[in-house]
Amino acid sequence: MSNQRILLAIIALIIVLPFVLASCSKKLSADALQQTQFKDLAGEPFQLAFKQKYLLINFWATWCLPCVEELPELSALHDELQNPQLEFAGISIDDSEKTKKFFVANELTSFKILTSESDTMALSEQLGNDKSVVPYTIVVDPQGKIIKKIFGRVNIAQLKSFLTSLPADSAK
Numbered sequence: 001m002s003n004q005r006i007l008l009a010i011i012a013l014i015i016v017l018p019f020v021l022a023s024c025s026k027k028l029s030a031d032a033l034q035q036t037q038f039k040d041l042a043g044e045p046f047q048l049a050f051k052q053k054y055l056l057i058n059f060w061a062t063w064c065l066p067c068v069e070e071l072p073e074l075s076a077l078h079d080e081l082q083n084p085q086l087e088f089a090g091i092s093i094d095d096s097e098k099t100k101k102f103f104v105a106n107e108l109t110s111f112k113i114l115t116s117e118s119d120t121m122a123l124s125e126q127l128g129n130d131k132s133v134v135p136y137t138i139v140v141d142p143q144g145k146i147i148k149k150i151f152g153r154v155n156i157a158q159l160k161s162f163l164t165s166l167p168a169d170s171a172k
Contacts, residue, residue, distance in 0.1 A: 030055070030140040032126040038091070038114040041100055046114055054086045054166055055140040058154075059124040061093045062102040066153040067135040071108040073156045078111045081163060088112070093120045093134060139163070 030050055038046045048055065058074055060067035071090065078088045088111035092099040096115040103113060116123070121132065128149050129136045139148035139162070148162060 030127060030138075030144045030146055032123055033057075033140070034144075036116055036118050036120075036123055038116050039096060041103055041113055041115075043096070046112065048089060048114075050087075050140045050142060050144055052142050053084075054142060054163075056086065056088045056163070057127075057138050057140065058088070058090045059093060059120065059129065059134055059136040060090055061134050062098055063094075064134050068106075068108070070135060070153050070156075074154065075109040075111060077156055077160055077163075078109075081160075083163075085168065086163060086166070089114055091116070091120050091123070093124070 033048045033050070033055075036048075038048060040046045048057070056074075058067075058070075060071065062068070074088065074090075088109075090109060090111065090113045092113060092115050094102075094115070096117075099113065099115050121129075121134075124134075124136050125132060127138055128146055129151070131151050133151050135150075135153060137148075137150040137154050137159075138146050141147045150159070
């Protein structure tokens with residue numbers, strides 16, 4: 001009887017161990033951002049640099065109504081905070097041309113809107129978007145660690161509270 005218990009325990013361990021190890025090793029890092037080539041709406045290369053500052057990234061799409069509704073709210077928050085230690089960026093999951101046409105018709109933000117030839121939805125998933133939704137917003141600290149994830153439309157008041165609570169000296 002005890003041999004059966006040991007055998008069952010070993011089998012259970014073999015089944016469960018990969019899941020336990022995977023969850024332990026999932027320290028969300030923004031390293032994938034450094035490996036992705038972005039362009040701004042003018043088609044110029046743009047590198048997201050989170051070192052020495054915080055970075056708020058909003059993944060969105062032109063066809064996503066909650067995304068389009070929150071862009072002006074995020075822009076107003078960006079303008080209100082005027083924090084040199086915090087950079088905002090919007091990453092469109094649409095292709096460059098579609099995104100550019102959308103912004104010619106709708107000027108919705110005061111922060112950088114970026115596109116990439118890479119699969120930006122897959123990038124959002126690498127950055128913790130395990131629900132595969134847009135909008136998806138993250139905040140990255142100066143060391144490259146994702147410190148906040150927001151699935152769906154942001155609550156601007158809660159986001160503002162979070163952002164204003166960040167340490168002023170990000171060069172730690």
